[in-house]
Amino acid sequence: MTTTNVSVDRGTDGRRGPLTWWRDPWRKPRGLLLITLLYVAWSLAPVLIAVMFSFNAG
Amino acid sequence: MADRAKAPATRWLWPLLALPGTAWMAVFFVAPMYVVFAILFGAVDPILRQPIPVWNPFSWDVSQFGFVLEHITGADGFFGPALMRTVGYVAVASVLCLLIAYPVAYYTARFAGRWRGLLLAALIAPFWISYMMRMLAWVNLLQTDGLVNRTLSVGGLFDVHPSWLSGRPSTVVLGLVYGYVPYMILPLFAGLDRIPAATLEAARDLGASRFETFRRVTWPLSRQAVVVSVLVTTLPMLGDYFTNDLLSGSPETSMVGNLINNSVLTPGQTGQAGAFVVLILLVSIVPMVIYVRAGRSGADVKS
Numbered sequence A: 001m002t003t004t005n006v007s008v009d010r011g012t013d014g015r016r017g018p019l020t021w022w023r024d025p026w027r028k029p030r031g032l033l034l035i036t037l038l039y040v041a042w043s044l045a046p047v048l049i050a051v052m053f054s055f056n057a058g
Numbered sequence B: 001m002a003d004r005a006k007a008p009a010t011r012w013l014w015p016l017l018a019l020p021g022t023a024w025m026a027v028f029f030v031a032p033m034y035v036v037f038a039i040l041f042g043a044v045d046p047i048l049r050q051p052i053p054v055w056n057p058f059s060w061d062v063s064q065f066g067f068v069l070e071h072i073t074g075a076d077g078f079f080g081p082a083l084m085r086t087v088g089y090v091a092v093a094s095v096l097c098l099l100i101a102y103p104v105a106y107y108t109a110r111f112a113g114r115w116r117g118l119l120l121a122a123l124i125a126p127f128w129i130s131y132m133m134r135m136l137a138w139v140n141l142l143q144t145d146g147l148v149n150r151t152l153s154v155g156g157l158f159d160v161h162p163s164w165l166s167g168r169p170s171t172v173v174l175g176l177v178y179g180y181v182p183y184m185i186l187p188l189f190a191g192l193d194r195i196p197a198a199t200l201e202a203a204r205d206l207g208a209s210r211f212e213t214f215r216r217v218t219w220p221l222s223r224q225a226v227v228v229s230v231l232v233t234t235l236p237m238l239g240d241y242f243t244n245d246l247l248s249g250s251p252e253t254s255m256v257g258n259l260i261n262n263s264v265l266t267p268g269q270t271g272q273a274g275a276f277v278v279l280i281l282l283v284s285i286v287p288m289v290i291y292v293r294a295g296r297s298g299a300d301v302k303s
Helices: A018-023 A030-057 B002-011 B013-040 B063-070 B080-110 B113-128 B131-142 B147-152 B169-193 B197-205 B210-238 B242-247 B256-265 B270-302
Strands: none
Touching (some): A030 B080, A030 B113, A030 B131, B013 B270, B063 B270, B080 B256, B113 B169, B131 B147, B169 B210, B197 B210, B210 B270, B242 B256, B256 B270
């Protein structure tokens, strides 16, 4: 694994701003994570909801 | 000398290994396809309206195929809209499937870490549930008094009652995307998982941005997996009819699969169903050729 030194601008409280976070080339892929979680929920929720409420409603 | 001595022993190895697959294709693809041709170019019983297959190709009658071709375009082209609709729906659904499947497969292959096994299980979970049950789940949700409309009307606060299941193209495309996305994710995951992480890290170390790395490294290396996954989903979509039947049931959204189903169920029109099958086969040859060419170029790169 290769690591890169990235100059990170931090505020007085040590937290990174959104621009710095965006420019960080090694930031965590939160967008991909969000899409994946939304997809998993979308793929399973309709069946689970239908089983819980509709299919058993007679 | 040793190689020459080995040659006769291994000469029949590869043909023997290919034999089961060849026999399978002959029995379950070539023979049924010949039956379709025999019915398409055969005759119809004038009283019972049952198809009479003609097995001799020299006696084939092309009138049923000609009837379908004549009614695709022009004033009497009542088959044309369904065929064009099929192309449109399948194209839109395939693009949406790819837009959903690629990021999900990429995240699972590269970033899931210790959650990878659980995530893969969740991605495979739709395969444990029958396709029809998954569509019926949407039928329940999308009914006029279903959960979707109740949510949109915020428990009756607003008067929102769209009829989702009465011939809406968007509902059919949603059904196709929902049904076929899992089939696209797995081949994409397999392809993306094989990309060496070192190539991506090298690109980033050499100054490429995230987008450049994707454009110059990830996308070219995953192109063959994309072609395979699009094929795996597009070809079944072309012949799909029950998604439409369950989520719409309207002739306004019928696809070529519905034409085949209706023709088979109508006495005397089984030959027309064969004509539609042949049309799908001809259309699907194009992506197959693209796939074979992509595979060949991949082999060239390897050699």
